[in-house]
Amino acid sequence: MRFWVGVTDNRWFDYISRHAFDEVNFWQPSAKPPFTTLPAGTPFLFKLKKPFNCIAGFGYFVRYTQLPLPLAWDAFADRNGARSLAELRALITSNSFGPTSLTPEIGCTVVTGVTYLPKDRWIPMKRYFSGSIVRGRTYDSTAEDGAEIWNSLQAIQQPIGISESNRIEEPQRFGKAFLMHARLGQGSFRTLVIDAYQRRCAITGESTLPALEAIRLHTTQSAPTSRAYRKPMPKSATRCKPSQRVFTPGSPSLFRPRKP
Numbered sequence: 001m002r003f004w005v006g007v008t009d010n011r012w013f014d015y016i017s018r019h020a021f022d023e024v025n026f027w028q029p030s031a032k033p034p035f036t037t038l039p040a041g042t043p044f045l046f047k048l049k050k051p052f053n054c055i056a057g058f059g060y061f062v063r064y065t066q067l068p069l070p071l072a073w074d075a076f077a078d079r080n081g082a083r084s085l086a087e088l089r090a091l092i093t094s095n096s097f098g099p100t101s102l103t104p105e106i107g108c109t110v111v112t113g114v115t116y117l118p119k120d121r122w123i124p125m126k127r128y129f130s131g132s133i134v135r136g137r138t139y140d141s142t143a144e145d146g147a148e149i150w151n152s153l154q155a156i157q158q159p160i161g162i163s164e165s166n167r168i169e170e171p172q173r174f175g176k177a178f179l180m181h182a183r184l185g186q187g188s189f190r191t192l193v194i195d196a197y198q199r200r201c202a203i204t205g206e207s208t209l210p211a212l213e214a215i216r217l218h219t220t221q222s223a224p225t226s227r228a229y230r231k232p233m234p235k236s237a238t239r240c241k242p243s244q245r246v247f248t249p250g251s252p253s254l255f256r257p258r259k260p
Contacts, residue, residue, distance in 0.1 A: 003043035003150065004035060004061065005129065006109075006136035009095060010048050012081035013056060017116045024059070024114055025076040028107035029096040031066040034135050044111045045153070047125050047136070054122035058153065059114035068105050076108075121156050123149065 006026060016024050026044070028034060042061040048054055067075065069092070073085045082088035092106060117123075128145050129137070139146035 001043075001141045001150075002038060002138050003045060003141065003146070004038060004136055004138055005045045005047050005055065005125070005149070006034060007134060008046040008048050008056070009081070009091065010052065011091060013046055013048060015081045015083075016079070016114070017057065019078070020116065021079050022114055023062075023079060023110065023112045025072065025080045026109040026111050027072065027080060027092070028109070028135070029092050029104070031105045031107050033064045033107055034109060035138065038138065044109075045149075047129060048122075052122070053126050053129070054124050055117070055149070055153070056119075056122050057114060057116040059111035062110040062112050064107065064109050066105050067108050072106055072108055115157070117156055123152050123156070125149075 008026075026046075038061060040062055043058055044061045045055050045058045048056050069089060070085065073080060073088060080088050082091050092104070128139075128149060139149060141147055141150040
């Protein structure tokens with residue numbers, strides 16, 4: 001089995017581990033994906049940078065997409081590993097190799113089912129991981145290095161167990177089945193809808209991403225499945241810039257153009 005070990009910003013990990021988020025956005029300053037051949041469900045291991053150089057946690061890869069920074073914040077909020085959009089922007093800038101725009105498009109690797117290892121059980125990676133690797137690398141559990149890392153993780157994972165939040169039994173909460181059932185959070189579900197609509201307004205074909213905020217995501221305990229319903233979102237309309245207000249609410253099943 002193949003798994004990914006991603007180079008992880010220490011400040012990002014410190015924030016998400018303190019809040020014990022079960023779904024996070026492992027962003028990249030550039031819109032280039034960290035890998036292109038690994039399927040959903042691939043174990044995603046977090047390897048901290050110096051001075052730690054250890055695996056401190058892991059989760060499961062759900063999907064990759066590219067989003068403008070403000071929309072990534074709207075979708076994941078502090079699950080981006082920062083308290084505010086301004087703090088997230090500063091964190092991204094500090095990890096960039098060149099100048100960044102005010103509204104950069106960043107790579108968003110969604111990881112769910114996150115488990116945080118106790119600090120005294122972090123897995124040292126110095127002997128397995130070259131210091132010249134910037135983004136991460138793939139390992140195979142059937143190869144020597146990969147087997148040693150994976151076996152170490154399994155030995156730690158057994159007494160830790162999987163949190164109850166990742167053992168949800170209601171079928172409506174499941175994403176695509178892999179190794180374990182992936183519970184899709186609002187952030188990953190929202191990016192899924194954006195990409196499913198090919199980043200265009202379903203009515204006009206407008207490619208401005210804020211137009212897609214007319215699609216409201218509803219996940220309720222009483223619903224038979226997780227679904228996206230087309231309903232107006234007045235709050236989204238009021239916080240958009242005037243040039244972004246594409247529609248105003250009509251009836252629940254009808255949109256009418258905004259008057260100039």
